[in-house]
Amino acid sequence: MFGLEALDLARMQFAFTVSFHILFPAITIGLASFLAVLEGLWLKTHEAAYRDLYHFWSKIFAVNFGMGVVSGLVMAYEFGTNWGGFSDFAGAITGPLLTYEVLTAFFLEAGFLGVMLFGWNRVGRGLHFFSTVMVAIGTLISTFWILASNSWMQTPQGYQIVDGRVIPVDWLAVIFNPSFPYRLAHMAIAAFVATAFFVGASAAWHLLRGRDNPAVRKMFSMAMWMALIVAPVQAFVGDMHGLNTLEHQPAKIAAIEGHWDNVPGEPSPLILFGWPDMQAEKTRFAVEVPYLGSLILTHSLDRQIPALKTFPPEDRPNSTIVFWSFRVMVGLGLLMIAVGVFSAWLRWRGKLYSCKPFLYLALYMGPAGLIALLAGWFTTEIGRQPWVVYGLMRTAHASSNHDAVQMSITLGLFVVVYFSLFGVGFSYMMRLVRKGPVTHEGTHQPHGGPGQPRTPARPLSASHDTQEA
Numbered sequence: 001m002f003g004l005e006a007l008d009l010a011r012m013q014f015a016f017t018v019s020f021h022i023l024f025p026a027i028t029i030g031l032a033s034f035l036a037v038l039e040g041l042w043l044k045t046h047e048a049a050y051r052d053l054y055h056f057w058s059k060i061f062a063v064n065f066g067m068g069v070v071s072g073l074v075m076a077y078e079f080g081t082n083w084g085g086f087s088d089f090a091g092a093i094t095g096p097l098l099t100y101e102v103l104t105a106f107f108l109e110a111g112f113l114g115v116m117l118f119g120w121n122r123v124g125r126g127l128h129f130f131s132t133v134m135v136a137i138g139t140l141i142s143t144f145w146i147l148a149s150n151s152w153m154q155t156p157q158g159y160q161i162v163d164g165r166v167i168p169v170d171w172l173a174v175i176f177n178p179s180f181p182y183r184l185a186h187m188a189i190a191a192f193v194a195t196a197f198f199v200g201a202s203a204a205w206h207l208l209r210g211r212d213n214p215a216v217r218k219m220f221s222m223a224m225w226m227a228l229i230v231a232p233v234q235a236f237v238g239d240m241h242g243l244n245t246l247e248h249q250p251a252k253i254a255a256i257e258g259h260w261d262n263v264p265g266e267p268s269p270l271i272l273f274g275w276p277d278m279q280a281e282k283t284r285f286a287v288e289v290p291y292l293g294s295l296i297l298t299h300s301l302d303r304q305i306p307a308l309k310t311f312p313p314e315d316r317p318n319s320t321i322v323f324w325s326f327r328v329m330v331g332l333g334l335l336m337i338a339v340g341v342f343s344a345w346l347r348w349r350g351k352l353y354s355c356k357p358f359l360y361l362a363l364y365m366g367p368a369g370l371i372a373l374l375a376g377w378f379t380t381e382i383g384r385q386p387w388v389v390y391g392l393m394r395t396a397h398a399s400s401n402h403d404a405v406q407m408s409i410t411l412g413l414f415v416v417v418y419f420s421l422f423g424v425g426f427s428y429m430m431r432l433v434r435k436g437p438v439t440h441e442g443t444h445q446p447h448g449g450p451g452q453p454r455t456p457a458r459p460l461s462a463s464h465d466t467q468e469a
Contacts, residue, residue: 004404005404006399006402006403006404006406006407007395007396007399009404009407009408009411010082010083010399010400010402010407011395012411013078013082013407013410013411013414014075014078014082014083015381016411016414016415016418017071017074017075017078017414017418018075018377019374019377020071020418020422021068021071021072021074021075022373022374022377023370023373023374024064024065024067024068024071025068025072025139025142025143025191026190026191026194026195026369026370026373027064027191027194027195027198027370028061028064028065028068028139029139029140029143029188029191029192029195030191030192030194030195030196030198031057031060031061031064031195032061032132032135032136032138032139033136033139033140033192034057034195034199034222035054035057035058035061035116035132035135035136036129036132036133036135036136037222038050038051038053038054038057039054039128039129039132040129042054043125043129047214048214048439049213049214049215049217049218049439050218052215052437052438052439053215053218053219053437055120055437055438056215056432056436056437056438057199058116058117059432060429060432060433062117063425063428063429063432064429065109065113066425067422067425067426070421071418071422074414076098079094081400082399082400082402082407083388083398083399083400084399084400084401085393085397085398085399085400086388086389086393086398086399088165089164089165089166089389089392089393089397089398090153090165090166090389090393091165092165092166092167092168093149093152093159093166093168093174094149094152094153096168097145097148097149097152097174097175098145098146098149100145101141101142101144101145101146101149104141104145105138105139105141105142105144105145106138106142108134108135108137108138108141109134109135109138109139109142111134112130112131112132112134112135112138113131113135115127115128115131116128116131116132116135119131140188143184143187143188143191144184147180147183147184147187148174148175148176148177148180148184150183151177151179151180151183151184152174152175152177152180152389153384153388153389153390154177154179154183154248154249154380154384154390155177155178155179155180155248155249155390156177156389156390156391156392157170157173157174157177157178158170158171158172158173158174158175158177159174161392166389166392178244178247178248179241179244179245179248182237182240182241182244183241183380185237185241186234186237186238186241186376189230189233189234189237190234190369190372190373190376191373192226192230193226193227193230193231193234193336193369193372194369194370194372194373195226195369196223196224196226196227196230196369197223197227197336197339197362197365197366197367197368197369198366198367198369198370199219199222199223200219200220200223200224200227200362200365200366201362201363201364201365201366201367202219202366202433202436203216203217203219203220203223203362204220204359204360204362204363204366205363205433205434206436207220207353207359208356208359208360208363211436212353213439214439215437215439216436216437217353219437220352220353220362221347221352223362224339224340224343224344224347224352224362227336227337227339227340227343228340228341228343228344229340231333231336231337231339231340232337232340234333235333235334235337238330238333239296242297243297243299246297246298246305246306248390249383249384249390250306251306251308251311251315251316251317252317252322252380252383252384253297253305253306254305254306254307254308254310254311254316254319255276255308255316255317255318255319255322255323255383256319256322256323256326256379256383257270257271257293257297257305257323258271258274258276258283258286258319258323259271259283259293259305259306259307259308260281260282260283260307260308260309261307261309262304262305262307266304267290267291267293267294267295267301267302267303267304268291268293268294268297268304268305269288269289269290269291269292269293270288270289270292270293270295270296271283271286271287271288271293271323272287272288272289273285273286273287273327274286274287274323275320276319276320276323277320278316278318278319278320281308281309283319283323293305314386315386317382317383317384317385317386318382318385321378321382322378322379322382322383325375325376325378325379325382326375326376326379328371328372328375329372329375329376329379332368332369332371332372332375333372335365335368336365336368336369336372339361339362339365342358342361343358343362346358
């Protein structure tokens, strides 16, 4: 296929499937916590808007959760079919970590998900709220184990190599490896930020179409508060993660910065833009800011950042890709911070819900968090190359013995099936978003609550003219 080898096609296939998959868990993590907050606020204040928002977003959560489960199962099989060398080498560590994720997180989510989605009128308020909270906690526990596994591949420790295989000798060291706390915080916050902008875009869409009601206003207000508070926190966590990466994966930092040489005794500049050329070993058209590279990456003016030429060519990540994926992530992150600050100013002016230019901006920023999340994953995974387990196993030694024809066929099938299946799912989810929350402010309908008579919510069905609470 286009002159690519089987290894290249296997990497493309996994990159394609994981890129699809990661979008769904990100929204699942954020929406689960959002639903727990909404139900908690409804129980405390008894404001109908919170209840209406809960029912609205629980339907979207259910569809998104289902697509996340399906896409995740495919990736689990790929470890065995396409990456047999990796499974044989590191399965003693990654296998149990993924098993812990199923036992402690997925079972927890699945156990309480049915009560959360279908038990609104069948169990007491306390039990229903507890179920929602357990689902939210389950998504975070799942993130914990997945990130523990991925982080160990980035900064492995707590192991011995026996007969060509990795054997765990200290599970606490395996799990709490040097990069794990930073990756866990960075990913969890990214999920919250991405969900906030997804929710905010939905609210902006309805406000622009004249659906100005308490539920939509609360939805937009809560999203903008999240943007204002959490996006700057993400920048701080990202800086800490960068310092950790500089310590443990210096080649990745050099590739991200497109930095090839250091002048003895001089601080490193920051290359804002340019085109890293891996063959010529230089960054073409570089726009540099003197001293700023050292200041940002080492927090000093007398230390230099690593240079790519200090690493053997076979150990260098592809700087051309990670240089730009990192800048996409950072650029969108700065823009999201700006949106949060602008929303605070409009809130103070009393124009948060009426400023059309800002509503359009919030609408167009809807996918920004997800795009930034994908760009971040491209940076961290491609920046790890040429290693699948950093410093221990090269990606070239991790793949199964398939030929290019087999990998081309399966890659083509994945592309067709994924766009068909998840395209339908995504379209249906957007249909739910466009319908918006059904509000019952000022009506005399008995809406009840958990444990009280009412028509059950139907998370997996979209209504037409009416929609039960």
